[in-house]
Amino acid sequence: MKLNFETALPKLVFAPGFVMGMAFIYGFMVWNGVLSVTGSRMLPNYNEFVGLAQYVRLWESERWWVALKNLGLFSVFYVGGAMLIGMGLAIFLDQKVRLEGALRTIYLYPMALSFIVTGTAWKWILNPSLGLEKLMHDLGWRSFHFDWLVQSDTAIYCVIIAGIWQSAGFAMALFLAGLRGIDDSIIKAAQMDGASLPRIYWRIILPILRPVVFSTVMVLSHLSIKGFDLVMALTGGGPGYATDVPATFMYVMSFTRGQIGLGAASATMMLASVAAIVVPYLYSELRAKPHDR
Amino acid sequence: MPHKLISRALVYGVLLLAACFFLAPLYVMLATSFKDAEQIRSGNLLSLPHSLNFEAWTLAWSSACTGTDCRGLKPFFWNSVIMVVPAVLVSTLWGAMNGYVLSLWKFRGSEVMFGCMLFGVFMPFQVVLLPMSQVLGWLGISSSIGGLIVVHCLAGLAGTTLFFRNYYASIPKELVNAARIDGAGFWRIFFRIVVPMSTPIVMVTLIWQFTNIWNDFLFGVAFSGADSKPITVGLNNMVNTSSSVKSYNVDMAAAVIAGLPTMLVYVLAGQYFVKGLTAGAVKG
Numbered sequence: 001m002k003l004n005f006e007t008a009l010p011k012l013v014f015a016p017g018f019v020m021g022m023a024f025i026y027g028f029m030v031w032n033g034v035l036s037v038t039g040s041r042m043l044p045n046y047n048e049f050v051g052l053a054q055y056v057r058l059w060e061s062e063r064w065w066v067a068l069k070n071l072g073l074f075s076v077f078y079v080g081g082a083m084l085i086g087m088g089l090a091i092f093l094d095q096k097v098r099l100e101g102a103l104r105t106i107y108l109y110p111m112a113l114s115f116i117v118t119g120t121a122w123k124w125i126l127n128p129s130l131g132l133e134k135l136m137h138d139l140g141w142r143s144f145h146f147d148w149l150v151q152s153d154t155a156i157y158c159v160i161i162a163g164i165w166q167s168a169g170f171a172m173a174l175f176l177a178g179l180r181g182i183d184d185s186i187i188k189a190a191q192m193d194g195a196s197l198p199r200i201y202w203r204i205i206l207p208i209l210r211p212v213v214f215s216t217v218m219v220l221s222h223l224s225i226k227g228f229d230l231v232m233a234l235t236g237g238g239p240g241y242a243t244d245v246p247a248t249f250m251y252v253m254s255f256t257r258g259q260i261g262l263g264a265a266s267a268t269m270m271l272a273s274v275a276a277i278v279v280p281y282l283y284s285e286l287r288a289k290p291h292d293r
Numbered sequence: 294m295p296h297k298l299i300s301r302a303l304v305y306g307v308l309l310l311a312a313c314f315f316l317a318p319l320y321v322m323l324a325t326s327f328k329d330a331e332q333i334r335s336g337n338l339l340s341l342p343h344s345l346n347f348e349a350w351t352l353a354w355s356s357a358c359t360g361t362d363c364r365g366l367k368p369f370f371w372n373s374v375i376m377v378v379p380a381v382l383v384s385t386l387w388g389a390m391n392g393y394v395l396s397l398w399k400f401r402g403s404e405v406m407f408g409c410m411l412f413g414v415f416m417p418f419q420v421v422l423l424p425m426s427q428v429l430g431w432l433g434i435s436s437s438i439g440g441l442i443v444v445h446c447l448a449g450l451a452g453t454t455l456f457f458r459n460y461y462a463s464i465p466k467e468l469v470n471a472a473r474i475d476g477a478g479f480w481r482i483f484f485r486i487v488v489p490m491s492t493p494i495v496m497v498t499l500i501w502q503f504t505n506i507w508n509d510f511l512f513g514v515a516f517s518g519a520d521s522k523p524i525t526v527g528l529n530n531m532v533n534t535s536s537s538v539k540s541y542n543v544d545m546a547a548a549v550i551a552g553l554p555t556m557l558v559y560v561l562a563g564q565y566f567v568k569g570l571t572a573g574a575v576k577g
Contacts, residue, residue: 009479010398017391017450018406024421024447025413031424044427089311095304105563106312109319112559112566114508116525117552120532121318124325124541125338135337169315170570177571226417229510233529247511250419255515260423267419278415286408 036264054265067244081164086171107169119233122162152242178212326546349542369527380445388453396461413451436518460494501569
């Protein structure tokens with residue numbers, strides 16, 4: 001009897017976490033899916049089955065298309081910008097510089113701050129009258145004009161700038177860790193052969209770093225799909241709904257506009273896009289594991 | 294040699310320029326928070342404040358208005374503290390026990406179970422918002438700090454389990470087997486062998502969870518009521534409250550106050566934070 005209890009104990013300890021984790025992740029996923037095929041408005045209403053009508057509405061909604069377009073712009077520039085700056089900084093930091101620790105700390109501190117905090121700061125910096133524009137005027141650039149934050153077609157780029165600023169240090173940390181894993185002798189050997197440093201990085205180091213590049217893209221792009229706080233802090237989705245992204249669309253429909261069914265449908269679309277990126281990645285990571293050990 | 298000198302100057306030049314770019318918003322926040330309205334109007338983003346004027350800080354902390362509520366950030370700050378402490382402790386402890394089972398007491402199917410849980414690290418939490426708010430209602434804890442604590446424990450569980458599992462996987466099997474032959478059981482091995490080795494990963498997890506939960510906005514805005522708003526929601530409402538005159542100095546002081554706890558943790562224990570970040574990126 002005691003033996004049985006001893007062997008069951010680990011399972012008993014893990015059971016609550018597993019059951020609640022599964023309920024939270026997959027149970028709610030299904031539940032959200034159920035909501036998305038109902039006509040729920042202010043309150044969930046499970047008696048009114050509408051089939052895929054909410055999805056049809058979603059894809060016919062102009063606001064959803066604006067949100068998707070913004071997500072597209074944001075993902076491309078945010079992921080690309082953070083990667084480029086992060087990789088550049090990592091390569092420069094890897095040149096045996098003094099103060100490396102201090103510089104790393106400076107590049108990475110935005111990641112410790114809430115997007116609401118940094119968004120508030122950027123909102124002030126980018127505000128059209130007293131912000132960057134005034135600074136440039138005082139520095140002598142009289143004709144400088146900057147009102148991107150309040151223009152419908154440019155406000156999303158303000159979100160992108162703040163996003164890149166927040167995350168570039170994170171990309172830097174990942175690349176630097178990757179660079180440190182590369183054997184110095186490879187670089188030395190290439191230098192003996194007369195290869196220039198830029199050429200060595202481009203032709204030798206970058207290909208070695210491909211897995212790091214890959215996982216950085218994965219992480220940043222799934223972050224961009226989930227992106228919510230920064231938009232809320234910087235523009236609140238405005239002007240109008242010009243800077244809406246799927247995450248803010250979902251929130252507004254579900255919690256302020258009383259369109260729970262539509263909100264649930266948009267959440268399902270977000271889930272599908274994150275899953276499309278992450279599941280193959282997780283699968284390959286988990287499969288690759290036994291060889292590492 | 295001059296060629297070498299130029300390239301060194303270039304390296305340092307670029308790195309220092311980048312440092313300025315990253316520090317500029319922090320400088321602007323601090324400088325603005327010490328200015329009064331007149332200085333903000335006459336100066337610019339980079340101009341130094343004339344003196345260390347803490348008026349905006351006092352306002353932001355205890356009497357700035359959000360709509361008709363003029364209690365400053367203070368109540369929201371304490372809401373966040375009351376929310377973050379239990380949520381961080383419970384999710385860390387829970388993750389440690391899960392990770393211990395999944396690494397040292399593997400059973401048939403445990404790897405697959407872990408794989409299923411892993412998706413919880415990446416999933417967009419928008420999917421759980423609507424069902425969760427209904428469950429919180431049924432439990433009678435909607436719009437309360439208690440409800441937020443429950444949500445954060447559940448949302449963080451996948452991540453903390455992952456952290457501990459990967460860390461405990463590096464404990465030599467022989468050590469555990471030897472203890473088992475000596476008659477030590479599940480709990481004895483946990484408390485006598487595993488826990489004493491856990492300090493680094495406990496630090497990483499505590500800091501990771503603290504930063505995530507303190508900075509959370511999505512759950513805070515969706516699940517809190519008038520008296521349970523966390524600091525991020527309080528800050529956002531204060532800054533976006535429509536008043537006739539915008540007091541940017543108060544906004545900046547409020548933002549610094551809201552960022553101070555995580556910033557402090559980052560400065561004091563940065564290496565653990567970075568480990569958490571990179572561990573979160575390279576799974577498995």
